[in-house]
Amino acid sequence: MSRHQKIAFFLLFSPVLSSAxxxxxxxxxxxxxxxxxxxxxxxLTADDIYSVNNGSLKDAIVLFxxxxxxxxxxxxxxxxxxxxxxxxxxxxxxxxxxxLLKDGFWAMDRSxxxxxxxxxxxFIIRMEDVTERMxxxxxxxxxxxxxxxxxxxxxxxxxxxxxSGTGHQAVVRAFNYGLQYILxxxxxFRDVRLVGAPPGAIGNFGGDTDNWMWPxxxxxxxxxxxxxxxxGPPAEPSPSNVPFRPRHVxxxxxxxxxxxxxxxxxxxxxxxxxxxxSRAVEYITGTGDPLRIRMRRASLAVIDxxxxxxxxxxxxxxxxxxxxxxxxxxxxxxxxxxxxxxxxDRKRELEAEYRIRAQAAxxxxxxxxxxxxxxxxxxxxxxxxxxxxxxxxYLVGAELFRFALGFQQLASPEGRAALEQExxxxxxxxxxxxxxxxxxxxxxxxVDKRVLLAQYPIYREHLDPLLGPDLGALDKQFKxxxxxxxxxxxxxxFADADALDAALAGYSTKVMRRLAxxxxxxxxxTLTEAFTTKVKPRSDALNQRVLVHMRTYVAGLMALFxxxxxxxxxxxxxxxxxxxxxxxxxRDGMTYEPFTDLDGVMEKYRxxxxxxxxxxxxxxxxxxxxxxxxANADGTMPVCFTSSLHTTGGNSGSPVLNGRGxxxxxxxxxxxxxxxxxxxxxxxKCRNISADIRYVLFVIDKVCGAGHLVQEMKLVRRPAAPVSxxxxxxxx
Ligand code: ASP
Numbered sequence: 001m002s003r004h005q006k007i008a009f010f011l012l013f014s015p016v017l018s019s020a021x022x023x024x025x026x027x028x029x030x031x032x033x034x035x036x037x038x039x040x041x042x043x044l045t046a047d048d049i050y051s052v053n054n055g056s057l058k059d060a061i062v063l064f065x066x067x068x069x070x071x072x073x074x075x076x077x078x079x080x081x082x083x084x085x086x087x088x089x090x091x092x093x094x095x096x097x098x099x100l101l102k103d104g105f106w107a108m109d110r111s112x113x114x115x116x117x118x119x120x121x122x123f124i125i126r127m128e129d130v131t132e133r134m135x136x137x138x139x140x141x142x143x144x145x146x147x148x149x150x151x152x153x154x155x156x157x158x159x160x161x162x163x164s165g166t167g168h169q170a171v172v173r174a175f176n177y178g179l180q181y182i183l184x185x186x187x188x189f190r191d192v193r194l195v196g197a198p199p200g201a202i203g204n205f206g207g208d209t210d211n212w213m214w215p216x217x218x219x220x221x222x223x224x225x226x227x228x229x230x231x232g233p234p235a236e237p238s239p240s241n242v243p244f245r246p247r248h249v250x251x252x253x254x255x256x257x258x259x260x261x262x263x264x265x266x267x268x269x270x271x272x273x274x275x276x277x278s279r280a281v282e283y284i285t286g287t288g289d290p291l292r293i294r295m296r297r298a299s300l301a302v303i304d305x306x307x308x309x310x311x312x313x314x315x316x317x318x319x320x321x322x323x324x325x326x327x328x329x330x331x332x333x334x335x336x337x338x339x340x341x342x343x344x345d346r347k348r349e350l351e352a353e354y355r356i357r358a359q360a361a362x363x364x365x366x367x368x369x370x371x372x373x374x375x376x377x378x379x380x381x382x383x384x385x386x387x388x389x390x391x392x393x394y395l396v397g398a399e400l401f402r403f404a405l406g407f408q409q410l411a412s413p414e415g416r417a418a419l420e421q422e423x424x425x426x427x428x429x430x431x432x433x434x435x436x437x438x439x440x441x442x443x444x445x446x447v448d449k450r451v452l453l454a455q456y457p458i459y460r461e462h463l464d465p466l467l468g469p470d471l472g473a474l475d476k477q478f479k480x481x482x483x484x485x486x487x488x489x490x491x492x493x494f495a496d497a498d499a500l501d502a503a504l505a506g507y508s509t510k511v512m513r514r515l516a517x518x519x520x521x522x523x524x525x526t527l528t529e530a531f532t533t534k535v536k537p538r539s540d541a542l543n544q545r546v547l548v549h550m551r552t553y554v555a556g557l558m559a560l561f562x563x564x565x566x567x568x569x570x571x572x573x574x575x576x577x578x579x580x581x582x583x584x585x586x587r588d589g590m591t592y593e594p595f596t597d598l599d600g601v602m603e604k605y606r607x608x609x610x611x612x613x614x615x616x617x618x619x620x621x622x623x624x625x626x627x628x629x630x631a632n633a634d635g636t637m638p639v640c641f642t643s644s645l646h647t648t649g650g651n652s653g654s655p656v657l658n659g660r661g662x663x664x665x666x667x668x669x670x671x672x673x674x675x676x677x678x679x680x681x682x683x684x685k686c687r688n689i690s691a692d693i694r695y696v697l698f699v700i701d702k703v704c705g706a707g708h709l710v711q712e713m714k715l716v717r718r719p720a721a722p723v724s725x726x727x728x729x730x731x732x
Contacts (some may be wrong), residue, residue: 019688019703021577021683022579022683023577023646024269024567024647025567025575025576026182026568026573026575027050027127027342027575027576028137028184029051030046030049030576034046035565037262037264041261042134042262043659044659044661046296050576051142055247055248057248057661058071058266059123059246060072061123061268061654062079062081062122063120063123063124063186064079064085064121064653065119067089067270067650068081068268068443068650068652068653069650069652069654070121071655071666072248073249073713074709075246075712076244076245077225077243077244077279078709078712078713079225079226080222080655080666080696081221081222082666082668083197083221084220084322084652084668085427086197087222087319087322088220090197092116093114095315099311103199103203104198104199104203106196106198106202106700107194108708109195113194113195113225114194114454115191115237115725116194119192120189121224123186123187124184124185125185125187126184127181127183127573128182129180129181129182130151130158130172132179133501134249135159135181137153138151143545144548146477149180151178158172159171164182164511167187167233167234168187169187170184170185170186171183175573176554176569178430179554186648187225187234188234189226190234190236190237191226191227191234191236191238192224192225192226193225196223196700196704196709197222198700199223200667201613201614201617202219203219203220203221203222204220204616205217205218205219205604206611207610207612208304208345209612210611211326211329212329212669212670212671214586214592214642214671214687214689215596216639218668219691219696219699220433220669221668221699223698223709224241225244227242228241228244228245229241231241232244232245247598249462250661250663251662251663251666251716253662253663253693253717254629254717256632256633256692257581257584258580258581259580260580261580261658262658263579263643263645263657264576264577264578264645264653264657265577265578265654265688266574266575266576267655268574268651269570269577269647269650270570270572271571271648271649271650272678272679273679274569274678274679275553276514276679277347277373277377277553278348278350279377280377280380281343281344281347282344283384284334284338285338285339285343285344286381287381287385287388289331289332289393291337291385291389292331292391292392292720293332294457295389295392295397296325296327296392299324299397299451299455300328300394303320303321303323303324304325312336316441316442316444317442317443317444317577320658324611330649331469333673333676334675335613336673336676336682337676337682340587341676343676343680351668354366354556354561355370357560357561363458363556369552369553372545373549376542379538382466383535383538383539385464386464386468386531386534386535389462389463392455393455393459394524394528394531397451397455398455400488400489400492401521401523401527403436403439403443404492404494404521404524405430405521405524406493407432407521408525410511410512410515410519411513411629412512416512432504433505435500436501436504439499440497445489445495446489448495452488453485466534468530468536469531470530471526481484488523493514494518495520499553502604503515512685537633574648577645577647580639580643581594581642581643581647584642584644584673584685585684585685586671586672587673592642592671594643594687596638596639597637598618598622598627598634598636598642598695601614602622616656616705617703621703627698628702630695630698630701631694637698640665640691641665643687644672644687645667645675646686646688647677647680648670648677651667651688652667653668654666655667660715664692666691667689669688670688671685671686671689673685697713
């Protein structure tokens, strides 16, 4: 090994440097790291955090909707999540006349809380390792297909058993590529009402410019309430429901945080890929991220400009824009981070060491899997690129086409006949009329056409003739992409809300024929057919093979590198990460301090700039330094802080807790230099960003006048530690 290799190797495997705070731990294994956490400042036991039989912290942690976290902060069902997690709901209730996105919203009594059909709040009842029972169902010598069949059947059995007579939901989830299986039993509440959101100039302060950035000054929170049946269990939304009575409520610390304080985060991180093979990372950095960044840069240029030009478009596109730009900016950071950390090289070095160790251990089976992975990945880039291109162009790009495809059944004689036979034709027409109204509420055909035109040249440039649709006919008919797009948007019925509604209202064979010939639907069909016949089967087969090999590879890593901390990748299941309140060294010559305060908000204030407006009331409170009981001891008003907790998307809205399990902040982001942590965590750089809980309370109470909500919460303030006489200042 060269000196250079030795250093890289040391950096990669040193338990001190590389696993200081890495890890998203399953609550069921906390017992094994309890001592380490306690040594760092945890005052609770693993059982206080996660217990099946007794109330524990886990009972205050909520999977909010499908992809965020929330936490219970009052005995009457109040939950706290991010503004960007509640954003869809807030946007749904917004109109130009009643703009909740811009002005915020606060229910001054419970009758004003706003219902959100489709939104759910899920609590974990228990998690049980069922690996043995799952794997016990797989017949000896079964191939992968037989294995999957056996596992699915056993999984269904376990789920049925767990749900029977309980009213609970259950699912069996695979971890570590199927080395481990966990049964997760949960309780899902579906009456989740919006209670409050700060004005956009607080909840989304800094906008896209500050997103993924430190220093940060965003009050990224919103408040909801879970309503339930009077007897306690979940119930469909109904006026007779009552505020939910939780099993655990997080106390809120009013003491603030200091650098070096122990901190932990409990929530539902979405997705990490820490075990990826070097070839996969090579694809991400060389092709995947750059392509997706380029496609989104093109669409965002159009959408951002349109949103700035009109309030109507701003509201219509707010939620969609957020989704597109969030990942776009994250990938830029990720790409830079992976390149700076030389992740591909490091992975190769790891694989080389793996070979050496597997050989030394006489584990031919573990050794062979690396060759299998190499061979499988040989066919990967072309297919992955075709998939990414399709996703960005069709599923994330111009909306008209995927909207049109939803009418496929009404556009074909067979589809229509099938519906008629089932007696469901009218019902389906009605459903699509409602869906179309919802779609058109947030759709602007002129903007959509410009998105298409911005992305189309990039799409064509990267289209692989072997894996993409045949667009020859279209090329022959139109002189260029613009001429084609103009024609599509001028003639497609799907771009015209009134015409579509009228056609559906009088749905007939004639309408069916018209829909079938529609240019948007025709193009959508061409794209999806090409994808389903050429890309998806290849991509599924490759992924399947990768999965099988990764299962062995990860088992190999665990066996051959016992000194490394092993934890399964995040997969939207409940996890805990721990670390400290601390700043970082994002790159050479740069340090990030861990705290920001309200003076920093005012430094960024730029009147007239939508991203950096500051509401008048907040400016007033800043000017008079009227921070109520929420200020720091030195009189400044805290806003955000960073900590070394390993987080990812899905941790948005997660509670950040002190060693006593009291709420000190609400997580909402990572710094830009941290975003590669989904693939490689770097303890010197990776920091999560939270809004200080005292800022949240200050905004609710002092800025927005909703102090009645703070009354519901349990605020704790510890008496100052006894001061010894010697420490007292002399003049006292
Ligand atoms: N802001 C992030 C998100 O969009 C949270 C994170 O990934 O750290 O989910």
